[in-house]
Amino acid sequence: MTELSTLNSSKLDAYRAWSTTPIESRPRYSVVIPAYNEEWRIVPTIGAIATHMSSLGEPWELIVADDGSTDTTVELVDDLDLVNLTLLVAEKNGGKGSAVRRGMLAASGELILFADADQSTPIEQIESLVDQINAGHDVVVGSRAAAGAEVANKSLSRKIFSSGLGFIVRGLFRIPVADTQCGFKLFTADAADLLFRRQLVDEFSFDLEILYLAGKFGLSTAEVPVTWIDAPGSKVDAAKVAVEFIRDLAVIRWNDLRGRYESDNHQASAAG
Amino acid sequence: MDIITQENPTETTISLELRGRFDAHEADMFRAAVDQAIDNNNVQIRVDLANVEFVDSTALAELVRGMKRCREQRGDLVLVHPSDPVRVILELTKLDAAFDIV
Numbered sequence: 001m002t003e004l005s006t007l008n009s010s011k012l013d014a015y016r017a018w019s020t021t022p023i024e025s026r027p028r029y030s031v032v033i034p035a036y037n038e039e040w041r042i043v044p045t046i047g048a049i050a051t052h053m054s055s056l057g058e059p060w061e062l063i064v065a066d067d068g069s070t071d072t073t074v075e076l077v078d079d080l081d082l083v084n085l086t087l088l089v090a091e092k093n094g095g096k097g098s099a100v101r102r103g104m105l106a107a108s109g110e111l112i113l114f115a116d117a118d119q120s121t122p123i124e125q126i127e128s129l130v131d132q133i134n135a136g137h138d139v140v141v142g143s144r145a146a147a148g149a150e151v152a153n154k155s156l157s158r159k160i161f162s163s164g165l166g167f168i169v170r171g172l173f174r175i176p177v178a179d180t181q182c183g184f185k186l187f188t189a190d191a192a193d194l195l196f197r198r199q200l201v202d203e204f205s206f207d208l209e210i211l212y213l214a215g216k217f218g219l220s221t222a223e224v225p226v227t228w229i230d231a232p233g234s235k236v237d238a239a240k241v242a243v244e245f246i247r248d249l250a251v252i253r254w255n256d257l258r259g260r261y262e263s264d265n266h267q268a269s270a271a272g
Numbered sequence: 273m274d275i276i277t278q279e280n281p282t283e284t285t286i287s288l289e290l291r292g293r294f295d296a297h298e299a300d301m302f303r304a305a306v307d308q309a310i311d312n313n314n315v316q317i318r319v320d321l322a323n324v325e326f327v328d329s330t331a332l333a334e335l336v337r338g339m340k341r342c343r344e345q346r347g348d349l350v351l352v353h354p355s356d357p358v359r360v361i362l363e364l365t366k367l368d369a370a371f372d373i374v
Contacts, residue, residue: 011356040329047361048326055356080364119326122293152297232296232330 014054019082028058029126030109034099036067038117039076041231045119046080052123061086065103068093097199097206104187104196105266112192116183118231125226129186138191138219141177141211142184148225149179169208173249175215177223180208184226191219197264200255204241205248212252213261273298273324275305279314284347286314291323296330306338306349315347318374322353327361339371350374 031049035042046062053060061084064077068090077087088102100114111133113126121142129140144151169175185207187195194217201209214221255261273292280286286309294302309317317338321327327335339349351373354362362368 009356012359015356015360043364044326044328044332044361047364048357051357051360119328122326124325229293229295229297231328 011051011055014057015051018050018054018060018084022083023059023061025059027061027107027109028111029053029056029060030063030107030112031060031123032063032065032100032103032107032112032114033117034065034067034096034103034114035069035073035077035117036093036096036099037069037071037073039069039071039073041118042073043076043080045117046077046082046085048119049115049123050082053126060084061107061109063088063103063107065099065106066090067096067099095202095206096204097209098202100206101196101199101202101266104192107189107192110189111186112189113186114183120231121182121184121226121228125184125224126186128224128226129184132222132224133186133188135222136220137222138188139195139211139214139221140186141179141221141223142182142186142226142228143177143179143223144182144226144228145178146223146225150225150227152227152229168246168249173208173212175208175211177211177221179223180211182226182228183207185210194219197266198261200260200265201248201252203244203248205245205252208245208248209252212256216256216261273301275301277305277309283316284314285316285318286312287318287320287352289320289323293326294321294324294331295326295328299330299334302331302334303337306334306341310341310345310347315342315345317342317347317349318352319349320352321358322355324355324358327358332361332365332367336367336370348372 031053050062063086065088066074074089088106104112104114115121115123125142129142132140143149169180195210195213198213199206199209211221273290273294276289278287288305306317342349351371354373
């Protein structure tokens with residue numbers, strides 16, 4: 001057998017340094033992966049993300065925010081023994097929104113990305129989102145609906161779900177984002193702190209709430225087309241999520257009318 | 273994902289050059305290519321992964337399946353020049369110890 005450790009490249013060297021040497025300065029980037037029963041998908045995703053992010057040449061940290069997984073996700077991630085990976089374990093399943101929030105509020109990077117555990121949006125596309133942050137935006141959304149996006153293997157139910165949601169969101173909620181639900185969003189640290197401390201929705205429509213709040217607080221949001229590959233084994237039940245989504249639209253508006261977004265609802269701690 | 277097949281007519285060796293993302297969507301195509309090679313007595317399979325940017329767990333399982341089938345026939349499935357992310361994924365899953373990698 002060939003020892004992989006003898007096969008070196010600059011990318012591999014960067015990965016090996018990141019995987020074994022704790023970063024000493026504030027991370028430029030934090031990558032947050034929410035994970036619920038992802039034992040089949042999480043390790044290859046971590047490998048792809050760790051290789052690419054390490055190659056950027058900036059200090060970065062990886063945060064896996066477990067959401068009360070009942071499979072071996074937590075053990076698998078813990079066993080990787082990557083020194084700059086933080087695993088946040090939840091005792092019970094609280095919803096994707098709760099996992100993302102815990103990860104975002106535990107992150108210490110200057111820029112914080114959350115990315116789905118299935119690598120459906122390949123990590124290499126973070127650079128185009130960073131460009132928009134550098135152009136002055138506070139929140140940058142990976143989009144499957146923006147001009148130039150490439151979408152592969154998307155199911156019909158997801159297409160109907162997405163187009164229907166897009167119509168509702170833009171028409172009734174006046175959120176100028178064509179794709180609110182893509183699991184690939186980048187925030188400045190200040191924007192993440194402001195938004196995720198106030199977040200109240202714990203289910204799939206938390207993205208919508210975050211973007212609604214970004215508009216409410218005058219943050220600048222940009223949308224960047226991405227290549228997106230539908231990963232088999234998606235846990236999204238489009239019909240069920242659509243019902244929850246419409247319900248949560250009303251909840252978000254009601255929360256706002258009641259002034260529930262005027263102050264923090266969560267603290268910046270891993271226990272969130 | 274594309275698979276470019278290159279046979280050596282004088283030996284039992286075949287090269288499968290994969291390009292793109294190797295995930296569950298591509299597993300059937302890869303399995304068919306491996307099975308066809310073995311059925312044609314090409315039991316030394318070299319899988320070139322230099323241009324594969326990502327492999328998911330289903331793809332890894334297909335590689336293991338192909339390797340086991342080849343070894344049952346006294347051959348092998350060898351991974352050739354895996355890209356950096358694929359190397360890291362092989363390490364993290366500890367499959368680097370199972371495969372011959374050149």
